[in-house]
Amino acid sequence: MGMPPSEIARLESTGQVQQELQVDLPSRATSPSGTLADLTVQPETRLYSVADLSTVWIFAEVFQNDLGRIKVGDRATLTVDTYPGRNFEGRVNFIYPQVDMTTRTARVRLIFPNPGLKLTPGMFVNVVLQVRAGKHSS
Numbered sequence: 001m002g003m004p005p006s007e008i009a010r011l012e013s014t015g016q017v018q019q020e021l022q023v024d025l026p027s028r029a030t031s032p033s034g035t036l037a038d039l040t041v042q043p044e045t046r047l048y049s050v051a052d053l054s055t056v057w058i059f060a061e062v063f064q065n066d067l068g069r070i071k072v073g074d075r076a077t078l079t080v081d082t083y084p085g086r087n088f089e090g091r092v093n094f095i096y097p098q099v100d101m102t103t104r105t106a107r108v109r110l111i112f113p114n115p116g117l118k119l120t121p122g123m124f125v126n127v128v129l130q131v132r133a134g135k136h137s138s
Contacts, residue, residue, distance in 0.1 A: 051121070056114045057093070060127050061105040070095060075130040076110045080123055088112050088119065092129065 011017070058078060062070060070092060078088040090112030099106045110127065112119065119125070 053114055053117050053120065056112050056119045056121075058090070058110040058112060058125060058127060060108045060110060060129070061100075061103065062108050062129070064099050064104045064106060066131075067095070067099075067106055069131040070108060070129060071131075074132075076112075077128045077130065078110070078112055078119075078125050080119070080125045082123070083118060086118075088114075 058076075060076075072092050072095065074092040076090045076092060078090060079086070080088075090110050092108060093111040094109040096107040096109070108129075
């Protein structure tokens with residue numbers, strides 16, 4: 001379960017359960033940083049998971065009238081008030097097939113490289129989708 005050998009040895013030698021212990025989170029050599037995404041302490045469930053933030057997903061709500069112009073692979077530009085003047089470049093990764101009956105929007109998943117890990121979960125961002133102009137079929 002990712003327990004460091006020192007913690008296992010300490011438990012074996014003392015037989016004492018600690019209230020707190022150090023766990024080293026696994027990471028890939030190409031992306032050594034991550035964020036603890038969830039922590040559960042029930043024996044039958046996952047103890048932790050690591051979110052690699054080197055690439056992030058952004059979910060955008062798109063009006064149903066605009067869906068016909070959006071295609072997977074289309075370019076997207078993201079800005080966030082935290083970093084004025086900085087643009088992040090990404091792409092449309094998936095268009096969800098359901099339209100929300102109340103808002104008449106569909107969810108679109110965008111994928112963005114995240115150099116310097118500037119984008120973090122929960123941020124409010126502004127997105128501009130760069131789509132082809134012209135007529136579309138309904």
